[in-house]
Amino acid sequence: MELTKYEKEARCIVDAEVIGESDWVELQRNLEATIPVYDKINNFATFGQVKRWRKKVRNILPREGKILEIGCGPGSFAEDVVGRDFFCLDPIPQMLKIAKPRVNEKRQKRGDLPVSFYEGTAENLPFKDNYFDAICTLFSFRDWYDKRKGLEESLRVLKSGGMIVIIDPAKINKVHGVLGRLWMKYWVGTYARLICKQKNHPWKWLTKTYMSFGTTNKYIRMLEEEGFQNVSGKVIFPGMATIWKGNAP
């Protein structure tokens, strides 16, 4: 029997589409705890590839128009977005507190207009309809507690033809998923344990959310089912991340 969203939440189910409320709150608590070592561990975990992936996303985004980053975290992506009318959103106030000066001081030095920061979630975007020319979300989609609702909201705030770009760890199939899990648990986990100096370090949640995360094809289908057009999902070198793209009709 198919469970309703409410029943899933009540039972705290974590799957490829939904994260139960208590798990999501715990995930957010752990994400906040990563702030002091966030970039250091990401660079190590990806053998420095994360910078190249972020550059790829920046190059895909349009040069003009309003662009929203959902789940901006401590500003690791936004700080290097040159020009553009850029907006950042995140549910964790402490992330925004770190991101705001980090991003806007760099922008000021480059002569770019400041980014506007908003507290909120993908599932309930605090913007009017047809407002953005593009949306990007980097290593955050996996953490959305209701991915379909977040995509529905993204469509609502995108102008017709507007683009969505999503990047997150890749899972091509079950075997690739097992390899990814081992990489996160042992490679990232051991380093995080050393850096954080604690056995129960917050990066354990990376493995947890990856385990329930769907495959590249699963989210191509989801984007199409939610109404996006020209949808693609491409695993990028060296097979550790996927970039999904789509357009609002």
Ligand SMILES: C[S@@+](CC[C@H](N)C(=O)[O-])C[C@H]1O[C@@H](n2cnc3c(N)ncnc32)[C@H](O)[C@@H]1O
């Ligand atoms: C791993 S960080 C990614 C930060 C940044 N985008 C980057 O490129 O490194 C994930 C971020 O997604 C945010 N997040 C989690 N659930 C979210 C949701 N439902 N809606 C929007 N953002 C969410 C978290 O608060 C966190 O700051």
